[in-house]
Amino acid sequence: MEKWGSMPKVELHAHLNGSIRDSTLLELARGLGEKGVIVFSDFEHVILKDDRSLTEVFRLFDLIHIVTTDHKIITRITKEVIEDFASENVVYLELRTTPKKNNSIGMNKRSYLEAVLEGIQAVSTVDVDFRPHNADVGSPRNSPPINDTCNGSTRKKIYVRLLLSIDRRETTAAAMETVNLALEMRDFGVVGIDLSGNPIVGEWTTYLPALKFAREQGLYITLHCGEVPNPKEIHSMLDFLPQRIGHACCFEEAEWEKLKSSNIPVEICLTSNIRTNTIPSLDVHHFADLYNAKHPLVLCTDDSGVFSTSVSNEYNLAASAFGLGRRQIFELTTNAVEFIFADDGVKRELKEIFSSAEQKLDK
Ligand SMILES: CNc1ncnc2c1ncn2[C@@H]1O[C@H](COP(=O)(O)O)[C@@H](O)[C@H]1O
Ligand SMILES: [Zn+2]
Numbered sequence: 001m002e003k004w005g006s007m008p009k010v011e012l013h014a015h016l017n018g019s020i021r022d023s024t025l026l027e028l029a030r031g032l033g034e035k036g037v038i039v040f041s042d043f044e045h046v047i048l049k050d051d052r053s054l055t056e057v058f059r060l061f062d063l064i065h066i067v068t069t070d071h072k073i074i075t076r077i078t079k080e081v082i083e084d085f086a087s088e089n090v091v092y093l094e095l096r097t098t099p100k101k102n103n104s105i106g107m108n109k110r111s112y113l114e115a116v117l118e119g120i121q122a123v124s125t126v127d128v129d130f131r132p133h134n135a136d137v138g139s140p141r142n143s144p145p146i147n148d149t150c151n152g153s154t155r156k157k158i159y160v161r162l163l164l165s166i167d168r169r170e171t172t173a174a175a176m177e178t179v180n181l182a183l184e185m186r187d188f189g190v191v192g193i194d195l196s197g198n199p200i201v202g203e204w205t206t207y208l209p210a211l212k213f214a215r216e217q218g219l220y221i222t223l224h225c226g227e228v229p230n231p232k233e234i235h236s237m238l239d240f241l242p243q244r245i246g247h248a249c250c251f252e253e254a255e256w257e258k259l260k261s262s263n264i265p266v267e268i269c270l271t272s273n274i275r276t277n278t279i280p281s282l283d284v285h286h287f288a289d290l291y292n293a294k295h296p297l298v299l300c301t302d303d304s305g306v307f308s309t310s311v312s313n314e315y316n317l318a319a320s321a322f323g324l325g326r327r328q329i330f331e332l333t334t335n336a337v338e339f340i341f342a343d344d345g346v347k348r349e350l351k352e353i354f355s356s357a358e359q360k361l362d363k
Contacts, residue, residue, distance in 0.1 A: 020068065038067075043067075052275065099112045163192045166179075220244075246266070246300075298332070
């Protein structure tokens with residue numbers, strides 16, 4: 001993916017546990033296998049399987065969660081995932097994760113999130129800016145500006161913001177607990193709420209009170225929308241007017257019309273849609289229609305570990321499947337800065353990065 005290496009990127013739709021490195025997942029699973037907690041050979045077979053239906057993907061997530069639900073492991077995978085995105089020149093990352101409770105190991109949603117925050121602070125290959133700048137008024141910013149020159153050497157920097165996910169299996173009370181946690185942790189880079197999980201599970205009305213409350217309190221909201229055909233839910237989601245939606249795969253004419261007139265940006269995850277068979281092939285993917293209609297779009301990975309992809313790979317796929325050149329991909333990413341969940345100061349800095357990268361684009 002050399003071609004995309006130098007281009008600055010934003011990643012707005014990445015699930016923490018879905019972005020785990022294959023090598024880390026296998027190492028952790030082998031360890032649990034040796035302790036007799038799981039049967040490693042069963043696990044290995046599922047991890048290494050290439051094509052999975054949406055149902056199989058959610059079975060895999062249950063397995064991943066058995067292996068990763070421990071504070072130290074959550075800290076480790078957070079650090080690795082951020083370092084991996086930074087290594088392909090992602091300059092702004094919105095990482096989403098579902099805060100989890102596991103009484104048997106003394107984990108609750110807050111301690112889970114604290115483990116994530118520890119992972120962010122453990123990143124060593126790049127400077128991480130994760131706290132909104134007005135969160136620490138009077139104290140120095142938590143990291144220097146991008147490409148700050150210190151002792152003659154230039155350090156790379158990545159902005160990281162967190163979205164807390166509500167899992168569709170959760171109750172209204174559990175969803176509300178996640179929103180309250182997000183509000184409490186705003187000064188630590190939590191900027192919004194995501195609704196995700198198996199799309200055939202749960203009812204929109206269950207999460208609605210928590211989502212409404214989140215919005216009233218000023219949190220940003222993005223929803224997994226239309227991963228399966230469910231026109232009633234899709235309409236309710238679009239009527240809610242979230243700041244962004246993910247996927248938008250199983251839309252009919254009326255839903256397309258509503259989406260286009262609403263101008264809600266769509267997070268497009270090409271590999272994920274193809275690998276889960278939500279869309280049969282790229283030549284019929286809705287990216288092309290939305291792109292031609294100049295609808296706001298951003299290319300994202302969804303689960304870079306589970307689907308063995310990267311932002312560069314997604315750019316490459318879009319370029320070859322839809323005939324886009326480097327400049328068009330670059331413009332798509334630059335335009336996405338408008339709908340990131342960050343303040344104007346961050347947007348301004350990102351625009352500067354993109355504008356200086358533009359000058360080198362055709363070289
Ligand atoms: C394939 N498309 C998808 N559709 C819906 N939800 C998805 C997803 N991919 C991932 N997740 C959601 O993210 C969780 C894993 O990360 P975290 O444990 O939160 O860090 C999954 O359990 C699921 O709830
Ligand atoms: Zn997703």
